[in-house]
Amino acid sequence: MKITGVETHLHRSAFTYGASTGGVGGNLHLRSMDTLLVRVECEDGVHGWGEGFGFTLAETTQDAVDRLIGPACIGQDSRDIAGLGRMLQRRFHNFGRNGPVTFGLSAIDIALWDIAGRRAGKPLHALLGHAARKRVPAYASLLRYGAAEDVADNTAAAVSRGYRRIKLHEVDLACIRAARDAAPPEVPLMLDINCAWNSAEEAIGFCCAVAGMNIRWVEEPTWPPGDFAAIARVRAAAGCGIAAGENLGGPIDFQRLFAEGAVDVAQPSITKHGGVSAMLEVAALAKAAGVAVVPHSPYFGPGLLATLHVLAAMEQEEPLEVYFADLDAPPYGDALAVRDGFVAVPEGPGLGLEPVL
Numbered sequence: 006m007k008i009t010g011v012e013t014h015l016h017r018s019a020f021t022y023g024a025s026t027g028g029v030g031g032n033l034h035l036r037s038m039d040t041l042l043v044r045v046e047c048e049d050g051v052h053g054w055g056e057g058f059g060f061t062l063a064e065t066t067q068d069a070v071d072r073l074i075g076p077a078c079i080g081q082d083s084r085d086i087a088g089l090g091r092m093l094q095r096r097f098h099n100f101g102r103n104g105p106v107t108f109g110l111s112a113i114d115i116a117l118w119d120i121a122g123r124r125a126g127k128p129l130h131a132l133l134g135h136a137a138r139k140r141v142p143a144y145a146s147l148l149r150y151g152a153a154e155d156v157a158d159n160t161a162a163a164v165s166r167g168y169r170r171i172k173l174h175e176v177d178l179a180c181i182r183a184a185r186d187a188a189p190p191e192v193p194l195m196l197d198i199n200c201a202w203n204s205a206e207e208a209i210g211f212c213c214a215v216a217g218m219n220i221r222w223v224e225e226p227t228w229p230p231g232d233f234a235a236i237a238r239v240r241a242a243a244g245c246g247i248a249a250g251e252n253l254g255g256p257i258d259f260q261r262l263f264a265e266g267a268v269d270v271a272q273p274s275i276t277k278h279g280g281v282s283a284m285l286e287v288a289a290l291a292k293a294a295g296v297a298v299v300p301h302s303p304y305f306g307p308g309l310l311a312t313l314h315v316l317a318a319m320e321q322e323e324p325l326e327v328y329f330a331d332l333d334a335p336p337y338g339d340a341l342a343v344r345d346g347f348v349a350v351p352e353g354p355g356l357g358l359e360p361v362l
């Protein structure tokens with residue numbers, strides 16, 4: 006069943022995230038919430054949707070799909086997801102393992118899985134596993150505010166919206182303490198450092214400072230993200246869970262990360278590492294290594310929806326990352342809204358929802 010069309014749509018939405026000073030906390034670069042939606046159409050008239058990692062790079066990813074990846078897909082068999090993925094990865098391997106090209110390849114893979122589900126007449130999660138969860142718990146992933154009062158206010162807002170797990174992107178201890186004081190003690194915090202610390206020793210000092218605050222994990226503690234030995238040193242000394250993965254170069258990097266014993270939690274990203282197929286590969290490696298999988302998913306389109314299906318299918322229940330921002334035009338309206346801390350899993354064929362462009 007040949008692919009006859011690959012179309013890209015830049016989805017752009019204004020957003021708010023509860024910052025009192027218009028984004029002084031470090032998100033000034035985000036003027037809108039942008040992402041790349043990709044529609045793949047086949048000769049039998051079936052189509053599917055994917056998403057390539059976005060934000061300020063969405064237009065570059067769009068260019069990679071329009072110029073390189075889309076044309077290479079035309080005429081290929083949409084049913085051979087693994088074979089097509091291998092061909093595309095080899096053809097474009099010299100353009101990097103984590104960047105606009107792999108983001109574009111991820112979008113194609115997600116769309117092909119959507120198509121497979123639509124053809125089978127089954128929701129995507131039913132193709133991936135047997136857990137068949139009707140709803141998946143969510144965690145609120147707060148953007149960086151950099152101001153303790155904003156962090157406290159938005160932590161309280163997330164709790165009042167029903168979230169029972171909260172992630173911060175703060176590095177300042179006063180901000181982290183403000184969140185801890187604003188949330189009930191049983192609500193775990195996750196701390197995303199975004200590689201801010203320059204050494205394992207600096208990161209270990211930080212982890213010791215937050216000990217006793219009910220921290221599920223500290224995420225990407227050190228720079229550079231590929232120094233797995235440094236992350237492993239932090240884990241050995243930290244006394245708290247360590248998470249990483251969003252900036253790795255696909256399944257083979259995850260294998261190395263696990264071999265170093267560097268993490269408790271792996272965070273593959275469905276719009277960055279090769280779509281649903283790469284997510285399944287990483288999940289299998291993680292299971293063999295005894296590592297939990299809690300995907301990276303701070304986006305709002307087919308990538309978020311596909312991640313929801315993966316989590317609905319997985320044996321071990323883990324939460325969906327939901328970016329704590331209110332979009333004027335979310336791609337799926339309020340269909341993925343968090344209610345009582347959970348997101349409902351669509352039961353229609355494939356991804357189960359059609360984005361509103």
Ligand SMILES: [Mg+2]
Binds near residue numbers: 197199224225251
């Ligand atoms: Mg992160």
